Amino acid sequence: LRAAATKPVLFGALTTTVVFLALNLGGLPGMAQLGSIVGIGLMAAAVLMLAVYLPFVAKFGVNRLPARGSGRILPRGRRSWAITGILLAGASVVLVFHGMPGAEFSSKIMRPRNSEAMETFEHIQRAFPAYSGKSLGVVIEGKSDAEMLARLGEAEQRLDGAAKADLIQSPALPRGWWPDAKVQASNRPVLAALAAQKDRLVAEADAVGFSEEGIALGKGVLEALEKQATNGTGGNETIIFPQSGAAREVMRLFLTRKETGGGYLLGSVEPKDGIDAAGKDYEAFRSLTGGGIWLSGWDLFKPAIAKLVREDMTRMLVPMFILLVGMMILIFRRVADVGLALFAMVVSTVLLLAIMSLTGLKWNFVNLMATPLLLGTGIDYAIHVTLSLRRTGGDFKELWQGTGKALLFCGASNVIGFGSLVFSSSDALVSLGTVAVIGILLSMGTSIFLLPGWRHR
Structure with missing residues (x-):
């Protein structure tokens, strides 16, 4: 044996x-x-x-x-x-x-059978195209704020070219959410003018019957504007970026920024009808990537x-x-x-x-x-x-x-x-x-x- x-x-x-x-x-x-x-x-x-x-x-x-x-x-x-x-x-x-x-x-192939949760998710995809399977993510990386802004500009040029070539619909890039020192500096005079009217605006809001919670919220906004308006006086200019937990919870869906500057930002594009990002048009979409700018999605994952x-x-x-x-x-x-x-x-x-x-x-x-x-x-x-x-x-x-x-x-x-x-x-x-x-x-x-x-x- x-x-x-x-x-x-x-x-x-x-x-x-x-x-x-x-x-x-x-x-x-x-x-x-x-x-x-x-x-x-x-x-x-x-x-x-x-x-x-x-x-x-x-x-x-x-x-x-x-x-x-x-x-x-x-x-x-x-x-x-x-x-x-x-x-x-x-x-x-x-x-x-x-x-x-x-x-x-x-x-x-990962779709579960007879799943109410999956059916609900597919309903959401149909109602919100940005969450559909056709939508492609645009990931942009920058090691500093200046590099991120430069790459945002480069990404916009590439995507505008793709839109003109009838590859994609209008791209969605949350550019305005990334802090820009020059834009913040140009906004300070306007913010200072609003902050100077803080007491009057709060008093008028109280006079017309705003609730205590509403007045407190408005007062907090005006104080934040005043802080931003005085930022940079004495040569100590810093970039203003939201620090509250609520703001971070919202922004984490599409950007992450390091304390020293730089990070990642997420946008989205949707191919036009008749465009096959996973097939005949794959190389055209692939040419949009590089230099800290990437396209991501299941359609690009297959090839x-x-x-x-x-x-x-x-x-x-x-x-x-x-x-x-x-x-x-x-x-x-x-x-x-x-x-x-x-x-x-x-x-x-x-x-x-x-x-x-x-x-x-x-x-x-x-x-x-x-x-x-x-x-x-x-x-x-x-x-x-x-x-x-x-x-x-x-x-x-x-x-x-x-x-x-x-x-x-x-x-x-x-x-x-x-x-x-x-x-x-x-x-x-x-x-x-x-x-x-x-x-x-x-x-x-x-x-x-x-x-x-x-x-x-």
Whole structure:
């Protein structure tokens, strides 16, 4: 029992761990953390299985009954290759006429199902365009007040040019909220004139019947104007900026300013009808950014994250593939077995893409996390099947009654676990569960029912 189980469990855990640890080569912190956690968990589970569970079963487990049946459920030789050819031909036809599965990197996939809160939020978006999904944020950064004002002027020029090019509607920049020393200096004579009439204005307000609260508020405003009017006398000019908690609570929605000057300011723009900021017009919107001025929004997130995902996939998959091939060479030490294991992975991948294309499933930044799982389990299943056939001399009966059924139950438990996600209220988790279930079933079916027949002579 120890000899039969040690190599498949250890090698399967190692290859799957390598796949998940390779996620650390990408640029997405969440994916890297997922890879590290799963990789550590897999190795811990393998050690626990071999060091604790296996000796327990060997000592106290029931003796294994002889294999029954002929294992005829597993197709052999030409029949296995014929089934494989039919499946690949059908998948190729689907991919040719339907195309590859698309990608959707938008906020829609995070939308919860049957949510009153979400329906209310969407109603607010329709009523207030600034909060709609089409609206893009304009983020401006300045290390000082002078730099912020200069960049505000630059942002206005860029956005005015975009408006003239019919890319956006009139931009909304809260420029007047950022303190400007020159403007404040030009306002002081007017403020001084109002402050000089403070006593008269308060008395007249009292005479016409203003409440005590209203008079107190007016008096406070006039005192603040008087303070601003006298600011700068004696050469000690400072920039006036609201300090009250109420004012800060309002302003935090669109600006933040450091005590020494500078900070961030948030405006908004809305693309005109017919403008596709995430598609054909993406480069035009991208040209508006730079120099401390950025556009942000879900429409711009899609092409940006798509580019990052493509770069990460190349950065991760190339070394991952090299490591997997190297490990399989060490495990199998036969080029034919390595080639068949990789071919099984290719077959299940092509079938997965065809099913996704046919059913309208799309890749997103959540179900992409299923790819290392599918790659790891596919290789894992192939290792178990190949080592079982080599250990039993190609006995299909032993394979089906032992390793085959064990892998079926293992795959079924994974399918049940990921399948439960389809009942989630989040479309993102539903897509993750759906892709994982389809991929696991295909990997399991290919390794158990087709791979043995490919090796049969």
